[in-house]
Amino acid sequence: MASSYPILPEKLLLISLKMYFTPDRTLTYLRDLLNPSNEIVHPANRDKLLLALIPDFLTIWPCSQILKEYDTNLTNTGTPSQPPFLLGAQDCFWELQGAYTGEVSPASIRALGCSIVELGHAERRAIFNESDEQTARKAAATCSQHMVPLVCVGEVTAPGPIASEAVGQAVTECAVLVRAVLAAIPDDAPVIFAYEPVWAIGQPKPAGVDHVAAVVQGIRAVIGVRPGSARVLYGGSAGPGLWGEGGLGRAVDGMFLGRFAHEIQGVREVVREVEETLNLP
Numbered sequence: 046m047a048s049s050y051p052i053l054p055e056k057l058l059l060i061s062l063k064m065y066f067t068p069d070r071t072l073t074y075l076r077d078l079l080n081p082s083n084e085i086v087h088p089a090n091r092d093k094l095l096l097a098l099i100p101d102f103l104t105i106w107p108c109s110q111i112l113k114e115y116d117t118n119l120t121n122t123g124t125p126s127q128p129p130f131l132l133g134a135q136d137c138f139w140e141l142q143g144a145y146t147g148e149v150s151p152a153s154i155r156a157l158g159c160s161i162v163e164l165g166h167a168e169r170r171a172i173f174n175e176s177d178e179q180t181a182r183k184a185a186a187t188c189s190q191h192m193v194p195l196v197c198v199g200e201v202t203a204p205g206p207i208a209s210e211a212v213g214q215a216v217t218e219c220a221v222l223v224r225a226v227l228a229a230i231p232d233d234a235p236v237i238f239a240y241e242p243v244w245a246i247g248q249p250k251p252a253g254v255d256h257v258a259a260v261v262q263g264i265r266a267v268i269g270v271r272p273g274s275a276r277v278l279y280g281g282s283a284g285p286g287l288w289g290e291g292g293l294g295r296a297v298d299g300m301f302l303g304r305f306a307h308e309i310q311g312v313r314e315v316v317r318e319v320e321e322t323l324n325l326p
């Protein structure tokens with residue numbers, strides 16, 4: 046096991062495949078992401094912008110093999126570069142080992158090459174009744190394996206007519222899990238919060254930029270100053286056109302992509318938009 050946590054760069058673009066793809070499609074997709082002709086992340090930007098792919102449990106192992114092969118080729122050709130992708134898991138259990146039928150150990154996830162574990166997604170809360178307490182325990186177990194918890198937070202109800210009230214309500218709802226997770230993990234452990242308003246997931250359009258920016262500011266205030274790094278991303282129907290001029294670029298540390306990353310073209314467009322803002326003052 047690695048002895049230290051992964052270092053989080055300035056910007057992150059994470060892709061969860063949820064349960065959408067067959068194994069074959071996942072592996073083809075990863076190969077396409079890595080194909081240099083698709084120029085998903087310019088090598089010069091790799092220390093500032095990191096992508097992570099979060100496939101289903103079954104494909105973590107073959108994905109990690111593909112990434113390893115890619116890294117070996119890079120090293121053999123003498124190309125100096127950060128690896129373009131981290132690998133993540135969509136969940137884990139809070140214990141490392143034992144009689145827990147059907148659960149997946151964070152230690153195994155780590156052993157297969159993951160650096161990030163997504164926790165507390167709205168779908169897990171709604172369908173599997175996952176609680177704040179369970180999510181916090183999973184975050185602690187994730188950190189114990191030197192991986193980064195990617196904790197999803199977000200209000201359930203869509204904003205009403207008074208914007209400030211909607212923001213206050215959203216921050217209040219998100220703060221409960223943010224606090225529970227921060228209390229459960231070591232102070233120096235890096236953590237990622239994905240602000241995903243539940244009402245904006247699986248929709249044609251994302252939440253409004255002003256609402257997201259204000260809620261993320263509130264979430265940052267709840268996180269406060271801590272020794273470990275913390276990043277706050279936006280997710281919920283995020284895709285091309287959301288980052289640049291007048292968009293989320295100045296408000297968040299990255300995006301958590303779902304359906305709008307299913308085609309390589311969509312990923313390439315989002316990456317371009319983020320790359321264009323990387324060196325802005």
Ligand SMILES: O=C(CO)COP(=O)(O)O
Pocket residue numbers: 061166241245246247248280281282283301302303304305
């Ligand atoms: O839940 C999400 C990412 O975890 C977002 O999914 P969609 O972008 O498909 O709405």
